[in-house]
Amino acid sequence: MSMVNAFTNENLEQLGETERALIARREKVLGPAYRLFYERPLHLVRGEGIWLYDADGRRYLDAYNNVASVGHCHPRVVEAMASQSGILNSHTRYLHEGIVDYAERLTATFPAYLSQAMFTCTGSEANDLAYRIARHVTGGSGIVITSLAYHGLTNAVAEFSPSLGEAVNLGAHVRTVSAPDSYRIPPEEMQEKFGRDVRAAIADLKRHGIKPAMLIVDTIFSSDGIFAGPKGFLKPAVAAIREAGGLFIADEVQPGFGRTGEAMWGFQRHGVEPDMVTIGKPMANGYPMAGIVMKPEMIADFGPKARYFNTFGGNPVAAAAGSAVLEVILGENLQRNAADTGNHLMAGLRRLAETYPQLGDVRGSGLFVGVEIVSDADRKTPDAAMTTRIVNGLRERGVLISGSGPHANILKIRPPLIFSRDNADLLVESLRDTLAKA
Numbered sequence: 001m002s003m004v005n006a007f008t009n010e011n012l013e014q015l016g017e018t019e020r021a022l023i024a025r026r027e028k029v030l031g032p033a034y035r036l037f038y039e040r041p042l043h044l045v046r047g048e049g050i051w052l053y054d055a056d057g058r059r060y061l062d063a064y065n066n067v068a069s070v071g072h073c074h075p076r077v078v079e080a081m082a083s084q085s086g087i088l089n090s091h092t093r094y095l096h097e098g099i100v101d102y103a104e105r106l107t108a109t110f111p112a113y114l115s116q117a118m119f120t121c122t123g124s125e126a127n128d129l130a131y132r133i134a135r136h137v138t139g140g141s142g143i144v145i146t147s148l149a150y151h152g153l154t155n156a157v158a159e160f161s162p163s164l165g166e167a168v169n170l171g172a173h174v175r176t177v178s179a180p181d182s183y184r185i186p187p188e189e190m191q192e193k194f195g196r197d198v199r200a201a202i203a204d205l206k207r208h209g210i211k212p213a214m215l216i217v218d219t220i221f222s223s224d225g226i227f228a229g230p231k232g233f234l235k236p237a238v239a240a241i242r243e244a245g246g247l248f249i250a251d252e253v254q255p256g257f258g259r260t261g262e263a264m265w266g267f268q269r270h271g272v273e274p275d276m277v278t279i280g281k282p283m284a285n286g287y288p289m290a291g292i293v294m295k296p297e298m299i300a301d302f303g304p305k306a307r308y309f310n311t312f313g314g315n316p317v318a319a320a321a322g323s324a325v326l327e328v329i330l331g332e333n334l335q336r337n338a339a340d341t342g343n344h345l346m347a348g349l350r351r352l353a354e355t356y357p358q359l360g361d362v363r364g365s366g367l368f369v370g371v372e373i374v375s376d377a378d379r380k381t382p383d384a385a386m387t388t389r390i391v392n393g394l395r396e397r398g399v400l401i402s403g404s405g406p407h408a409n410i411l412k413i414r415p416p417l418i419f420s421r422d423n424a425d426l427l428v429e430s431l432r433d434t435l436a437k438a
Contacts, residue, residue, distance in 0.1 A: 119314025124152025195236025226370030261366025
């Protein structure tokens, strides 16, 4: 998948002297692997709530950053981190009440059968650990994923993250299936097709002597193009992996923590029961924290034998930040806000689509919205070039979003959960202006 909002050195002439100098310093010391957003990269110096500020003091509406899920620099989270940092920061091999308190608060947001947690620093580590546990529990190694999934960056997880690109090889034990496509496949067919595709992938693993270990999906298919429905369509696929002796892992790193509005966790919208749930990104509002919540039987044998330990995973400062995030989400009714504001936003985008047929489809749940950009509405032809113009045009108008999907033609809108109706209206009007001039 190409980045639809990536900076290249061809765009250097658009930048001022200060930014060109900073990019040169960055490339010299950080090397070529990193990427910058937008044709004209942002030089950010401050964040507050829903806004980001550049070095010249201009503010930008952040409609993309789900890491700071309760808003940039939320006072309660900042205070919790600073306070605990001034008292103690160690690790989970010492008794610490704050760590246990957080684990209890976190697991209480899940169905009762998911009652134990293990902590890491990143979602990549969480998915790496989930795979280790799945291999131990099932005795298998085979993995089924969607065709443009992103699950992380460790060596093991990169092998089942096809969105990293063709230069990063998939493992021989990995099989991909087409992601659901509610724009091009009738809803009544999508559930049956996805389940059938997973069964075929499992059969191919077995044909090659590979025992299945797990099916892992991001429950809103963030990298595949953002597909939220129809609700319940995951059930046949989950049944298929269970019949094959494998586990179902719900990757909630992006759709979790109330973002979909309808539920705290994306898998709940589909009425399925994962064996493990991986979480991260918004967990501590920017402090590195991630983990797994699982059925106790998943860890009963692995735990005593593997004795997993992560020096920084679940440390007291992380636990304090995570607890503060949960308090804000619940105390400020942010899940409800995600549902209400998300519906308002999608209604505005659909009205805009009546004027601009380039907006071929508007879909999502809560504050996770995808807009498919097409050159021909009847043929539903993906238009990556227009998507790039829109993303960069919005950036020039002070609104930040990104792109997604196998054809790089999906506008990916994923703002902090404090996004308001007024913020949504500003986004829609900015998009209207961008389309009018694109």
